[in-house]
Amino acid sequence: MSGNLTPRVNTLRTSSNNDTSPLPSGMNTPSEEVQEHLALAIAGEGSAVDELSAAAKEMALQDGENEDEAETKEGKFKGLLSILRRFIGIKDLASVRFSLPAQFLEPIPNLDYWHYVDRPDALICITDPEEPVDRMLAVLRWWFTKDLKVVKGKPCKPYNCILGEFFRAHWDVREPAFNPDGTMLPANTDPHIPDDPPQSSASSIKSAKSASTITSGGGSWKRAGFLSRRNTPQPTSGPTLTVPKVDYVPHSERKVCRVAYVTEQVSHHPPVSAYYASCAEKGIVMRGLDQVSAKFTGTSIKVFPGEQNRGVWITLKQRGDEEYLVTHTSASVSGFLMGSPTINIHDASVATCPKTKTKAIVQYLEESWLGKQKALVKGAIFTYDPANDNITDFKDVPSSALIGTIEGSWKGEVFYTPKDGVRRLLVDLELFDVFPKKVPESHELHPNESHRVWEGVTKSIKSSQFSKATKLKVDIEERQRAKAKKRLEEGTEHEVKLFKMPVGDGKPELSQLGEKILAGVANADYGSMKDSIPE
Incomplete structure (x- = not known):
């Protein structure tokens, strides 16, 4: 099972561009040998971890990245394996308290x-x-x-x-x-x-983003x-x-x-x-x-x-x-x-x-x-x-x-x-392509609105400042834990603003405030409505 995996992994390259991948280039479905190494690496087998991480670094160098960038790729790959190892056997990942590093996230709420x-x-x-x-x-x-x-x-x-x-x-x-x-x-x-x-014998139209x-x-x-x-x-x-x-x-x-x-x-x-x-x-x-x-x-x-x-x-x-x-x-x-x-x-x-x-x-x-x-x-x-x-x-x-x-x-x-x-x-x-939505301008955002909450993280990820993005993300999460601890100490519960709770049948109803906010959205009125929502 030992040996240099780089040639075998390298033959699977594609033209995929995935900036969040721990590897330097996209690849097709790996061979059985590479898949076996992955399974062993995730399970904690040291030699498999070392071989795959070394392959990631070597391929990064082949892609023209410098030594520091290649070592970053190697570190990201080891980090991802370490993260995944924690999740084996867990019934529901959603129940796990864990902060994923920013470089593995898409910059969108x-x-x-x-x-x-x-x-x-x-x-x-x-x-x-x-x-x-x-x-x-x-x-x-x-x-x-x-x-x-x-x-x-x-x-x-x-x-x-x-x-x-x-x-x-x-x-x-x-x-x-x-x-x-x-x-x-x-x-x-x-x-x-x-x-x-045009009214002719052969009419056609192209969607705004598609060449079809x-x-x-x-x-x-x-x-x-x-x-x-x-x-x-x-x-x-x-x-x-x-x-x-x-x-x-x-x-x-x-x-x-x-x-x-x-x-x-x-x-x-x-x-x-x-x-x-x-x-x-x-x-x-x-x-x-x-x-x-x-x-x-x-x-x-x-x-x-x-x-x-x-x-x-x-x-x-x-x-x-x-x-x-x-x-x-x-x-x-x-x-x-x-x-x-x-x-x-x-x-x-x-x-x-x-x-x-x-x-x-x-x-x-x-x-x-x-x-x-x-x-x-x-x-x-x-x-x-x-x-x-x-x-x-x-x-x-x-x-x-x-x-x-x-x-x-x-x-x-x-x-x-x-x-x-x-x-x-x-x-x-x-x-068909995704039809673009319209969202509030920056000055129309409420402090609890998604684009305001994650604004700093998004800017940092888009500028490849992943360490800063991770720190900002952790800060947001720590503030939420502090609020949860305070509610527990005071014996209070979080108050849902826009919906009536509980929702027993999975079909939510808007609260009075939610109806007001939705009416504002229907009128494209975001700015004045934000002041109606308590923090």
Whole structure:
């Protein structure tokens, strides 16, 4: 097992750029020998630690870094192995009090990073379709787009939240356009820039950040709610699909909608945040509790919903408070030690709507150890009895209840096939990018607002002053421990500001102050509202 690992590790290099990696360059999946060394190193085997750390230093020198920089790489790698060693066998990493060094963090607060509104246009159009199955399909389309940062980016570790920290933001987005076949088109990131195509025989538009082009053969884009009956080429035999008539809605008539969002860290042990998003123009509310648990298995980290995380709730007020609950999957992150982190999603997401008695199960398929990641999903949409809901696997759906099936890739195209119908595209994730949010200016920030709390840490990390960033981070954490100790001594509890507590069903309600703050966000009024929030 001994020997110089550098040549064997070095052959796995890629062009990946991961500044937070302990190794100088990204790498593909390591060989069995390198993986075995990693397992031994994490377990504390001294020779494996020395060999891998030396390989990290040697590769840094090969990359043109000087001796000091190479030794820093070697030290970071040893440090990461030491950190991971502490976590072996721990049931839930979230229960461990530990301060991760700043160089291993992404310079973004957790409340800013996770919000499930990466595509607000997909969220606001859920209420539009007239048919229940179309609304369920719209929910699934939003679900596949809600975390585009994960689909298209690298796995990362944002800052942990402090108790009482909160975040405000809003998105301004024009109602999405649709191809005549019912496929949603990416909205421009600036809703005031016309995105209607010229009326010609071959019209196209590019999303603001993507080079992908979408072409509409007839040149007339529509606002449509008929995803379940997309007018795809018909088979030579079999049932004929009917596409309902929808009128062309030009850009100027597709109104700009605002999605307002607030979230607050409501618990520290365990770490739980409550979030609430609302689009008044469309009568849509999205909310839930975020709590994740994590376990280190030796070479990967598994992340799964915490006990209080029941899923994401969506309420359609214009549909008589029609409500959907979509549950989260679990995921695993591997390859981070080799500078090539990969996320895999496991288990199933289940979407239910008791009012329409419609349910969907989307299974994320296990990946093969060999070959390129496929990120496949399969599932079904079907009718169910909310009072007797016992179907947990899409394969167990009886034919009499089946409405249609789902298949594709959560990193690419997802298709829907109605029962006895023709397969059609539900969403092509390659065409979409993360839609930018709008946040308060620096002078509008409250002392407990995420961007103010972590301002110094973020600036230090971005300027590669990691020692300073770590010190600032530790200072923040120590102040929080001092506050917790004082509350314990005084027999008092932290008061949640924006949400009513407790939240027994995982579906949070805004407090009176929270409603006021959300209304301010909906009016893009951040400055005057900050004074309404006590520290």
